[in-house]
Amino acid sequence: MRGCCARCTAARARRGADRARRRRRRAPRAVARVSARPPVNTVRLAVDGPLARITLDRPRVLNAGNAQWVRELGDVVARIERAPDVRVVVLRGAGRAFCTGVDLDALASGAFGLDDFVAWEDAMVAIERMDRLFVAGLNGHCLGGGLQLALVCDYRLASADARLGLPAVKECLIPSMALYRLPRLIGAARA
Numbered sequence: 001m002r003g004c005c006a007r008c009t010a011a012r013a014r015r016g017a018d019r020a021r022r023r024r025r026r027a028p029r030a031v032a033r034v035s036a037r038p039p040v041n042t043v044r045l046a047v048d049g050p051l052a053r054i055t056l057d058r059p060r061v062l063n064a065g066n067a068q069w070v071r072e073l074g075d076v077v078a079r080i081e082r083a084p085d086v087r088v089v090v091l092r093g094a095g096r097a098f099c100t101g102v103d104l105d106a107l108a109s110g111a112f113g114l115d116d117f118v119a120w121e122d123a124m125v126a127i128e129r130m131d132r133l134f135v136a137g138l139n140g141h142c143l144g145g146g147l148q149l150a151l152v153c154d155y156r157l158a159s160a161d162a163r164l165g166l167p168a169v170k171e172c173l174i175p176s177m178a179l180y181r182l183p184r185l186i187g188a189a190r191a
Contacts, residue, residue, distance in 0.1 A: 041057060041072060042056075042057055042058050042066070042068055042069040042072050043055070043056055043057060043069060043072040043073050043075075043076050044057050045076045045079060045080070047083060047085075047086060049085065050085055050086060050087040050088060051086070051087075051088050051089075051090070052080055052083070052086045052088070052089045052090070052132075053089075053090045053092070054073075054076055054080075054089060054090070054091045054092070055092055055093070055094050056069070056073075056091075056092070056093045056094060056098070056099050057094045058094075058103075059093075059094045059095025059096070059097075060095075061100070061103055061105075062093075062095070062096070062097035062099070062100040062140070062141055063093040063094065063095065063097055063098065063099040063100065063146070064099070064100045064101060064102060064103035064104070065099065065101065065102055065103060065112075065116075065120065065145060066103040066106040066111065066112055066116075067106065067111060067112055067113075067116045069103075070112075070116045070119045070120045070123070071119065073120070073123045074119055074122060074123045074126075077123045077126045077127055077130075078126070080130070080132065081126065081130055086132060087132060087133065088132065088133045088135065089132050089133065089134045089135070090135050090137060091134060091135065091136045091137065091149070091150075091153060092136070092137040092139070093137075093139065093140070093146075095140075096139070096140045097139065097140035097141040097142070097146075098136070098137070098138045098139055098140060098141065098142040098146050098150065098162070099141075099142060099143075099145065099146025099149055099150075100141050100142075100143045100144065100146055101143050101144025101145035101146050101147075101148075101167075101168075102117075102144065102145050120145060124148060124149060124152045125152075127149075127152045127153065128152040133154050133155070134152070134153040134154050134155070135153060135154065135155045135156075135157065136149070136150040136153040136155070136156045136157070137157055137159075138150055138156055138157065138158040138159065138162040138164070139158075139159045139161065139162055140159075140161060140162065140163065141162075141163050142158075142162055142163065142164045142165075143163070143164070143165050143166070143167055144165075144166060144167055144168055147164050147165065147166060148181065150164075151181040151185060152181065
């Protein structure tokens with residue numbers, strides 16, 4: 001329905017423009033509410049006096065590491081390094097696996113890159129050099145980068161169903177520092 005005069009038509013147009021402006025102003029607030037959710041933690045840390053527990057928490061993908069997981073692992077290791085009371089750290093995987101290494105879907109999509117590999121190695125070197133006692137509780141699959149993570153710990157306790165391996169070797173890939181760490185622990189002939 002049109003206005004009876006030019007003044008009514010102009011007023012109706014202004015009201016429509018005001019409504020559109022209000023809708024545009026509301027939209028960012030709705031987005032802000034949705035994005036204000038806390039991020040999902042993929043690596044959990046619980047400290048109880050001198051004991052710290054690190055849980056690799058991506059059980060749906062057998063605790064395979066993606067970029068977020070690597071960042072959180074580095075953050076957790078740094079927090080333990082700054083905690084003078086912590087003397088023993090237990091590292092375990094949630095669900096039915098310890099860790100199956102790199103998340104191959106993230107690697108294939110390009111969401112996991114060289115910087116993430118370097119950050120993963122940095123976290124492992126920090127664990128290796130730290131003056132805390134690290135104990136890895138191995139259950140289920142412990143493959144690739146997961147095995148490397150276990151190798152940097154001082155002790156490794158494996159359940160009867162634990163399966164350890166370096167599948168990248170079958171593809172003629174050299175898995176980071178595993179070829180250095182594994183022979184040091186079990187001897188060159190067995191490695």
